[in-house]
Amino acid sequence: MKLLSLPERLGLISYRNQAKSDIKPHILVNTDICNSTCPHKCTTYVCPANCYTKDENGKVHFQVEDCIECGTCMYACDQGAVSWEFPDPEIGRGVTWNYG
Amino acid sequence: MDEKFDCIIVGAGVAGLGAAMTLARNNMKFLLIEKGEFPGAKNVSGGVLWGNDLAKLVPNYWEEDGGWDRFINHRRLTFMDEQSTFSVDFKSSHFNEPPYTGVVVLRSKFDRWLADKVQEAIDASDYAMDSFIAPNILVEEILLEDDKAVGIKAGGDEFYSDSVILAEGVNNLLTRQVGLQDKYVPADHMLTGVKEIIRYDQKVLEDRFQLNGKSGMSNEFVGYATNGVEGGGFLYTNKDTISIGLVLGLKDLREKEQKPHDILNEFKKHPVIADTIRGGEVVEYSAHIVSSGDKRVMPKQLYKAGLVVCGEAANLLLNAGKAIQGMDYAMRSGILAAETITEAKKAGDFGESAMKKYQDTLENSYIMKDINNFQDAVHLLHDPVMTQKMPNLICDFGRNFFSIKNEPTPKSREMLKGAIKRHASYWELIKLGAKGAKAL
Numbered sequence: 001m002k003l004l005s006l007p008e009r010l011g012l013i014s015y016r017n018q019a020k021s022d023i024k025p026h027i028l029v030n031t032d033i034c035n036s037t038c039p040h041k042c043t044t045y046v047c048p049a050n051c052y053t054k055d056e057n058g059k060v061h062f063q064v065e066d067c068i069e070c071g072t073c074m075y076a077c078d079q080g081a082v083s084w085e086f087p088d089p090e091i092g093r094g095v096t097w098n099y100g
Numbered sequence: 101m102d103e104k105f106d107c108i109i110v111g112a113g114v115a116g117l118g119a120a121m122t123l124a125r126n127n128m129k130f131l132l133i134e135k136g137e138f139p140g141a142k143n144v145s146g147g148v149l150w151g152n153d154l155a156k157l158v159p160n161y162w163e164e165d166g167g168w169d170r171f172i173n174h175r176r177l178t179f180m181d182e183q184s185t186f187s188v189d190f191k192s193s194h195f196n197e198p199p200y201t202g203v204v205v206l207r208s209k210f211d212r213w214l215a216d217k218v219q220e221a222i223d224a225s226d227y228a229m230d231s232f233i234a235p236n237i238l239v240e241e242i243l244l245e246d247d248k249a250v251g252i253k254a255g256g257d258e259f260y261s262d263s264v265i266l267a268e269g270v271n272n273l274l275t276r277q278v279g280l281q282d283k284y285v286p287a288d289h290m291l292t293g294v295k296e297i298i299r300y301d302q303k304v305l306e307d308r309f310q311l312n313g314k315s316g317m318s319n320e321f322v323g324y325a326t327n328g329v330e331g332g333g334f335l336y337t338n339k340d341t342i343s344i345g346l347v348l349g350l351k352d353l354r355e356k357e358q359k360p361h362d363i364l365n366e367f368k369k370h371p372v373i374a375d376t377i378r379g380g381e382v383v384e385y386s387a388h389i390v391s392s393g394d395k396r397v398m399p400k401q402l403y404k405a406g407l408v409v410c411g412e413a414a415n416l417l418l419n420a421g422k423a424i425q426g427m428d429y430a431m432r433s434g435i436l437a438a439e440t441i442t443e444a445k446k447a448g449d450f451g452e453s454a455m456k457k458y459q460d461t462l463e464n465s466y467i468m469k470d471i472n473n474f475q476d477a478v479h480l481l482h483d484p485v486m487t488q489k490m491p492n493l494i495c496d497f498g499r500n501f502f503s504i505k506n507e508p509t510p511k512s513r514e515m516l517k518g519a520i521k522r523h524a525s526y527w528e529l530i531k532l533g534a535k536g537a538k539a540l
Contacts, residue, residue: 001298001378003365009296009385016137042354048294048361048387069142071271071389075287076354085273086135089236096141099297099341099384100207 006050010066014096016087025064026087026094027051027073033081034060046076068095103230104260105131107441108252109267110239110274112139113207114149114427115411116267117214118434119441121157124221124231126442131259132218133252134235140211141235143269144295144388146334146343147207148172148318151428152199153435158217162198167213169338170316171200174309177422180323180333181495185372187319196315204316204336205427206297206343242266242278248405248450249278262450264407265437267430270389272399272413280409281399287350289394291331294360294387295345296368298380302340308376309337320424322481323491324370327363329353330482334424335376344368344377347390347424349482360387390426393418393471393478402462403455410437410458416467420474421481421540429467436461476539483535485528493523 017023029052034041041060043052049066052073067087074084087094107123109116112134120132136142149168154161161167173195178187195201215233222231241253242264251260268274275281300308309317321333330349335342346367348360367373391397391412398415402408410416411430418425440458444450462468480486497519501512520529 001368001374001380003368004296004382004385006361009361009382012382012384013386040354040357042357045357045359046292046350046353048292050359050361068387069271070144070292070387072292072350072360072387074271075285075290075350075389078286080284084271086238086271089135089137089238094142096137097144097208097384097386099209099343100140100143100145100211100386 010049013068014098015065016089016094016096017092020091023064023093024088024091026085026092027062027064027067028083029062030081031060031062033079038079038081042076043073043082046072048072064093067093104251104262105129106261106445107263107265108133108259108261109265110252111267111269111411111413112215112233112235113143113211113267113269113411113430115413115430115434116265117211117218118153118157118431119265119267119410119438120218120233121221122435122438123441124218124225126438127226128442128445129227129230131231131261132233133237133239133254134233135238136235138212138235139215139233140208143207143211144293144386145205145207145427146293146295146336146345146424147205147427148202148336148423149205149427149431150202150423150425152201153428153431154203155199156435157431158214162200167210168203168205170204170311170314171195172202172204172318173315174317176317176319178319178321179491179494180321180325180370180372181492182324183371184495184499186494186498202318204318204338204343206338239274242274242407244278249407262406263441263444265434265441266407266409266413267411267434268413270391270412270415272409275399275409275413278404278407280401280404285397287354289392289397290350291347291390291392292350292353292360292387293345293347293390294364295343295385296364296382297338297341297343297384298377299341299383300380304379305337305340305342311337322487323495325367326487327358327366328488329356329358329363330484330487332487333367341383342377342380391415391417392482395471395475402459403452405452405455406450408437408440408455408458410434416471418471418474418478419481420470420477432465432467433462436465474539476535480535480539483532485524485532489524489528490532493519496522
């Protein structure tokens, strides 16, 4: 069977508050740490939703929109750059699983 | 709400619902809070609910066509190299009669169904109008007075109770807030699970996996499935879908610089898996952290004055090689937590020593007995000899053993020797054997 790319997979997910343009991010990332002292920048590959990306200069960027609340980055980041909360049901992002 | 509750339960997953059902039946006044849109909305599991505690909560649940997907009567453990699989396969009609010893569930459906059953129990209790299941609310903080839990804060409001049951799941922020878990939990004994739900025509699914009626199969994988990262794979049959996925050691994933979603695609591309799953349609992709069942990272103390921690918030999980047990631990620990709270209410004492009884009963239950007894098995399953070299060796032997070549066939012992030489050393196997004998 055809294998799905990550964007195709994320396209299957029901995110909350999709209609709202201005959501409150539930994860804050101090990318200054990622881009100065972090030896591995591991969130750019361990995150199952690819919320952390590296640009052409190797700089780490974070977006919360695709986050599926798995928690991986909270444990994987051992540099203290990730502060992780659950999304606010009203004004946050996050998921509602159809199967789970 | 002016009056305080006997108990506030944080999280309406399997643990929280098990606790709520028990409290409702014991005529307790409680509030069950869930951050998702409905119970199960934010839960991800493999997943098989092992054992038979479900029948304690919902007697004769098997007579209903709701909640659970299939009962397990077919188990398979598969060793995998790049081209081959070698399985230990066990199927028995012994498992066909209820009460079943394992049911496959999809949490978004199962938890919601179980919550409806809890609501029925609330309606039948003395507190039909005073106990609530409240979804869509995020608990921000546990309120503490003199280090005793006295309630919760959510959406800027405060709700008070004699006791709190924390059933918030593995990402246990509140357990950390009250000081029962370190603020930062390292990746060392955590795994990332990734999974797809693939849908089929139900008849195709039943024919392909030799299912009959509501019977189902569970299959675990070790070896090539995880592309050199410690962990394993799983495949479970649901009603008209399969759950297929991997659990990957997070520290190893970080060190080997691998992407979990890429490894999942590699797993699906494996020739044997590709044959097995062909023709389906992916309908959901999900991921979640899961704890490893290694005691070294579990919160040492699961209680404080006015509060107990259960389910995966307490890291109650075990994979000792024959099954991944987490939801049954969640359910039982939730029930035990609620029993402790009920006794505390009777005695009018929610102090630390009263709450300690929960951990004492947990220690004497099958949960902690198994977790304590099978720690060596947990370590063994994370040993690279076991997760990489053994599957390669076994598949190499299988390939030789099952090859018929119209030439003189060596004795199996010679084949095994060759396979061992190519993939490991005798010394490694002796060490592994010694570990295995101790572990099991």
